[in-house]
Amino acid sequence: MDYAIARRNMVERQVRAKGVTDARVLEIMRQIPRHLFVEEAFQSQAYGDFPLPIGDKQTISQPYMVGLMTESLQLKGGEKVLEIGTGSGYQAAVLSKIAGRVYSVERIPSLARRARKILDSIGCGMVNIKVTDGTFGWEEMAPFDAILVTAGAPMIPENYKQQLVIGGRLVIPVGSRGVQVLKRVTRTGEKTFTEENLVDCRFVPLLGKLGWNEEDC
Ligand code: SAH
Numbered sequence: 469m470d471y472a473i474a475r476r477n478m479v480e481r482q483v484r485a486k487g488v489t490d491a492r493v494l495e496i497m498r499q500i501p502r503h504l505f506v507e508e509a510f511q512s513q514a515y516g517d518f519p520l521p522i523g524d525k526q527t528i529s530q531p532y533m534v535g536l537m538t539e540s541l542q543l544k545g546g547e548k549v550l551e552i553g554t555g556s557g558y559q560a561a562v563l564s565k566i567a568g569r570v571y572s573v574e575r576i577p578s579l580a581r582r583a584r585k586i587l588d589s590i591g592c593g594m595v596n597i598k599v600t601d602g603t604f605g606w607e608e609m610a611p612f613d614a615i616l617v618t619a620g621a622p623m624i625p626e627n628y629k630q631q632l633v634i635g636g637r638l639v640i641p642v643g644s645r646g647v648q649v650l651k652r653v654t655r656t657g658e659k660t661f662t663e664e665n666l667v668d669c670r671f672v673p674l675l676g677k678l679g680w681n682e683e684d685c
Contacts, residue, residue: 474515483535490539505556522556547613552602557583573602603678619674620648
């Protein structure tokens with residue numbers, strides 16, 4: 469299988485066709501070898517229009533959703549970005565090619581280890597990964613220009629909003645455990661925020677102290 473062709477088709481037919489227009493996001497998604505981030509048995513399906521298993525009951529998001537979320541962060545280059553839910557590391561790889569510094573938090577150690585290996589192997593060693601409950605954000609590294617949450621939250625944890633610079637953007641799926649709305653929260657002042665609904669979506673749950681209860685799984 470020619471993965472470069474599969475990637476170009478993925479970007480044209482799924483990501484661009486569904487409305488992602490940011491040229492830099494599209495170009496980076498043409499480059500990052502998504503098949504390396506999925507389980508080996510699923511490599512040939514890595515460029516399909518769906519999420520895929522990455523182990524530990526978690527999934528790598530559908531390509532369109534990765535493109536949409538990245539575009540929605542409105543990055544221009546050089547920013548400091550926080551991702552919650554490293555998972556496979558694919559989204560972090562995409563972010564790292566646009567932003568300056570990427571900090572990513574994952575609660576499952578084996579996923580974080582695997583992501584670390586893949587990111588290092590493709591030259592994304594600049595992504596910082598921490599294993600912990602990410603519902604508190606990453607206080608020591610705050611503030612961030614942008615925060616992306618890649619798991620569905622029951623509500624918006626206040627910590628994320630407080631860890632944004634003024635003008636910073638938080639993109640987060642919020643809703644029930646089964647279905648959410650992707651929201652963008654922009655910090656317009658010290659105590660003021662605006663909120664937009666972007667699209668309906670379906671993510672695995674954000675589990676932790678300020679998220680869903682881990683015991684319910
Ligand atoms: N961004 C990932 C997709 C991740 S799926 C990718 O590109 O592959 C969501 C991830 O969020 C899972 O790996 C899950 O373990 C993680 N997660 C869920 N709750 C979390 C929490 N409280 N803190 C950190 N990570 C969490």
